[in-house]
Amino acid sequence: MKRVLTGNYAAAYGATAAKVNVVAAYPITPQTTIVEILSEIVANGELNAEFIKVESEHSALAACIGAQSAGARTYTATSSQGLALMHELIHWTARARLPIVMTNVNRALGPGWSIWADATDSVSQRDTGWMQVYCENNQEVYDTTLMAYKISEHADILLPTLVNLDAFFLSHTSQVVDMIDQDRVDAFLPTYAPEYKLDIDNPRSFGSLTSPDHYYEFSYKMHKAHEAAKQIIPEVHAQFAKEFGREYGMTESYRCDDAEYLLVTYGTIAGTTMDAVDRMRDKGIKAGALKIRYFRPFPSEEVRSILKNAIKVGVIDRMISFGHEGAFFTETKAAMYGETVPLYGFIAGLGGRDVSIKDIESMVDKMQAEDPSNLIWIGVKE
Amino acid sequence: MSVTDELKAAVQAQTNKSGDAGHPMEDFLRMDRIPHIWCPTCGIGVVVNCFARALEKIGIPLDDVAVVSGIGCTGRVAGYVKIDSFHTTHGRAIPFATGLKLGNPKLKVVVISGDGDLVSIGGNHFVHAARRNVDITVICVNNFNYAMTGGQMAATSPTDSILTTSPYGNFETPFNLPFLAESVGATYVARWTALHIHRQTEAMIDALTKPGFTFVEILAPCPTIFERRNKFGDGLDRLNYYYEHSEIKHGEPTANVDVGLRTKIIVGKFVDKDRPTWLDSMNSHLKRKLGDRFTPYEG
Ligand SMILES: Cc1ncc(C[n+]2csc(CCOP(=O)(O)OP(=O)(O)O)c2C)c(N)n1
Ligand code: SF4
Ligand SMILES: [Mg+2]
Numbered sequence: 001m002k003r004v005l006t007g008n009y010a011a012a013y014g015a016t017a018a019k020v021n022v023v024a025a026y027p028i029t030p031q032t033t034i035v036e037i038l039s040e041i042v043a044n045g046e047l048n049a050e051f052i053k054v055e056s057e058h059s060a061l062a063a064c065i066g067a068q069s070a071g072a073r074t075y076t077a078t079s080s081q082g083l084a085l086m087h088e089l090i091h092w093t094a095r096a097r098l099p100i101v102m103t104n105v106n107r108a109l110g111p112g113w114s115i116w117a118d119a120t121d122s123v124s125q126r127d128t129g130w131m132q133v134y135c136e137n138n139q140e141v142y143d144t145t146l147m148a149y150k151i152s153e154h155a156d157i158l159l160p161t162l163v164n165l166d167a168f169f170l171s172h173t174s175q176v177v178d179m180i181d182q183d184r185v186d187a188f189l190p191t192y193a194p195e196y197k198l199d200i201d202n203p204r205s206f207g208s209l210t211s212p213d214h215y216y217e218f219s220y221k222m223h224k225a226h227e228a229a230k231q232i233i234p235e236v237h238a239q240f241a242k243e244f245g246r247e248y249g250m251t252e253s254y255r256c257d258d259a260e261y262l263l264v265t266y267g268t269i270a271g272t273t274m275d276a277v278d279r280m281r282d283k284g285i286k287a288g289a290l291k292i293r294y295f296r297p298f299p300s301e302e303v304r305s306i307l308k309n310a311i312k313v314g315v316i317d318r319m320i321s322f323g324h325e326g327a328f329f330t331e332t333k334a335a336m337y338g339e340t341v342p343l344y345g346f347i348a349g350l351g352g353r354d355v356s357i358k359d360i361e362s363m364v365d366k367m368q369a370e371d372p373s374n375l376i377w378i379g380v381k382e
Numbered sequence: 383m384s385v386t387d388e389l390k391a392a393v394q395a396q397t398n399k400s401g402d403a404g405h406p407m408e409d410f411l412r413m414d415r416i417p418h419i420w421c422p423t424c425g426i427g428v429v430v431n432c433f434a435r436a437l438e439k440i441g442i443p444l445d446d447v448a449v450v451s452g453i454g455c456t457g458r459v460a461g462y463v464k465i466d467s468f469h470t471t472h473g474r475a476i477p478f479a480t481g482l483k484l485g486n487p488k489l490k491v492v493v494i495s496g497d498g499d500l501v502s503i504g505g506n507h508f509v510h511a512a513r514r515n516v517d518i519t520v521i522c523v524n525n526f527n528y529a530m531t532g533g534q535m536a537a538t539s540p541t542d543s544i545l546t547t548s549p550y551g552n553f554e555t556p557f558n559l560p561f562l563a564e565s566v567g568a569t570y571v572a573r574w575t576a577l578h579i580h581r582q583t584e585a586m587i588d589a590l591t592k593p594g595f596t597f598v599e600i601l602a603p604c605p606t607i608f609e610r611r612n613k614f615g616d617g618l619d620r621l622n623y624y625y626e627h628s629e630i631k632h633g634e635p636t637a638n639v640d641v642g643l644r645t646k647i648i649v650g651k652f653v654d655k656d657r658p659t660w661l662d663s664m665n666s667h668l669k670r671k672l673g674d675r676f677t678p679y680e681g
Contacts, residue, residue: 027528027531028531029530029531029532032531033532035534035547036534039547040549043549051547053535053547053554055537056473081471111469113469
């Protein structure tokens with residue numbers, strides 16, 4: 001069934017289709033409409049779930065952790081300051097190997113209070129052990145939410161997923177979204193049945209003190225699970241495409257095959273970049289775009305195989321790792337270790353500043369210039 | 383003259399403190415930030431006005447005062463008052479204020495923030511600052527919801543109230559804030575509504591001049607969300623409701639002052655007692671233990 005939905009509603013309907021049992025969330029702009037529509041869906045009885053209107057984000061994730069440990073499929077959503085407040089439990093979720101799915105609406109952090117798009121919030125959670133996906137449109141938000149449960153809950157993975165969408169550009173913008181019939185979702189995503197859970201008939205204790213004898217292996221296994229995810233994610237994508245006809249990858253390449261100038265990016269800037277690529281192609285510039293969907297696990301081999309034949313590569317980040325460069329730029333460079341293609345990092349659109357097709361074309365101009373610097377800020381007002 | 387013209391004339395006839403044409407609150411507000419973001423007939427402006435008058439009546443130099451707010455419609459107060467002010471993160475106004483007070487004990491530190499900020503996400507800090515009796519005044523604008531984010535159910539929303547996350551009414555039990563404040567140790571606790579401008583000003587004067595953790599709750603209309611969704615009309619209708627339903631009961635045991643959705647509202651001064659502040663306790667305790675080796679901390 002096709003409906004016109006905002007990105008936030010697409011996320012909420014994705015979680016609804018996944019038949020989550022427990023939702024715990026605290027409102028924050030621009031995530032609020034997710035919480036609002038979900039509380040309505042639950043109150044109307046359209047989703048047989050419990051919705052706890054907790055008193056903070058820290059409690060939201062804690063409640064999800066509790067519920068998930070008892071065998072429930074859980075969902076929460078937040079943004080920016082809220083995600084930062086959850087940080088302690090974000091680590092906990094992954095280390096406890098709980099396959100929770102959370103939507104994060106990418107928003108800048110204060111001060112300089114800002115409610116607009118910026119990926120600093122989620123990128124700051126890079127080393128927690130969560131898988132992270134960035135969406136470009138609302139259909140992708142819906143589909144990714146559904147697939148995230150299947151991927152996270154896979155017995156060889158058991159890691160949580162953070163599904164990211166840009167503030168306002170997606171969260172509050174309406175697009176047509178094809179929603180999948182419930183029986184077909186159910187066939188794709190069976191009921192959550194964890195092997196380990198809190199169970200009074202089979203008592204277990206979670207979260208106990210771990211000596212250096214074991215902690216190291218816990219971490220090793222989490223990393224192995226991320227590596228396994230790199231194999232399993234494409235399998236789930238393939239199954240999704242077979243069932244529902246929509247194709248996804250850990251990355252998505254656009255006119256990359258013969259491209260000389262390749263732009264790598266994520267989130268909504270990816271859509272704009274693809275339009276810019278078309279324009280540049282019309283002008284005879286062989287440009288291409290590589291959208292990165294998965295930031296963790298990072299698809300290094302895939303990125304490398306796509307980029308290695310380009311003449312120059314630019315990476316556009318809507319965040320800055322202060323004192324260094326954009327985080328996706330860092331990852332891309334690491335993936336390209338040993339290759340000789342020059343790479344350039346572009347910082348654009350921080351705090352929701354618009355990134356236009358012209359801005360993106362200007363990046364290719366800058367890459368073509370002689371001896372460009374490695375980190376280029378787009379549109380700074382000096 | 384039409385009513386609008388009359389109003390315009392009245393506004394133009396206003397004078398500031400120096401007698402020049404201008405807003406009477408000019409000395410107190412950052413006029414470059416005005417117009418403010420608050421909706422017509424919102425109750426927050428009333429509280430700001432009363433707070434200014436309270437400071438004026440006390441006669442304290444504005445340089446000796448600092449206002450700390452969290453995030454929310456009420457949190458905006460910090461940005462509008464022409465006083466040293468701190469717009470902190472959501473829920474953390476009280477710990478920021480505690481640090482500020484300890485860093486400079488000579489400052490009069492006032493927290494003005496919303497119910498969600500102070501007792502939902504920031505509830506733990508409220509409880510502990512009152513327990514320690516940190517010498518700050520907390521003014522809570524209680525509009526029974528998270529207004530800034532569009533009106534979700536909060537820890538203060540009366541049972542049965544309709545909000546965006548409680549479409550069929552809230553089934554939880556809300557906080558009774560005066561009861562909470564008293565039980566964790568506040569030295570002064572009062573509640574008024576946005577209608578009671580003189581009494582709330584007096585309560586603020588009491589709270590600002592009394593040592594220790596002093597607490598004033600002001601019930602305020604949020605016409606855009608709470609009043610609209612719960613069919614209370616606009617802000618003026620709600621003031622009328624307060625007028626008809628408020629009952630002044632000084633000294634009423636705070637356990638009795640719950641606010642229901644459409645019940646009577648008990649207002650008044652409920653608690654006024656003396657307890658040593660955190661700083662006094664620390665100084666006297668360590669003086670006792672260490673004698674001359676200890677120099678009392680005064681900032
Ligand atoms: C950590 C964090 N979570 C959520 C928010 C979003 N947020 C901003 S204001 C607010 C609620 C404000 O409610 P209240 O304190 O009652 O103030 P009011 O707007 O009602 O005056 C929320 C949830 C935030 N800024 N930071
Ligand atoms: S939303 Fe409510 S609390 Fe916020 S400014 Fe408007 S009326 Fe006031
Ligand atoms: Mg409020």
